[in-house]
Amino acid sequence: QVTLVESGGGLVQPGGSLRLSCAASGSIFNPYPMGWYRQVPGKQRELVASITSGGRTNYADSVQGRFTISRDNAKYMVYLQMNSLKPEDTAVYYCNRDGRFASWASWGQGTRVTVSS
16 A cells, blocks of 8 residues: 655744654655655645655755754655744645655645644
């Protein structure tokens, strides 16, 4: 079964941190570049971070220096460490293949991140 399952979201105060996790089935994960996306109501889903199978990373300007993406190829896991969170980071976060280089798999349910005092 082809699946993506995101977890780790929650409510956090501005300046706080969260670590998101994504469990992917092997057919989605290898050997593709993987990404974390986020979406807020009324806006398109945006790619915020991506990582190749070899570990090369890329970030959107809005999260550069605050977010860190990583992956465990043996466990088919992708992670997003989010530090110095801002209210504008509030969104539902999803993982999937990096759509610039590979077709998307079916989207998971996402994990909601709310940054608020």
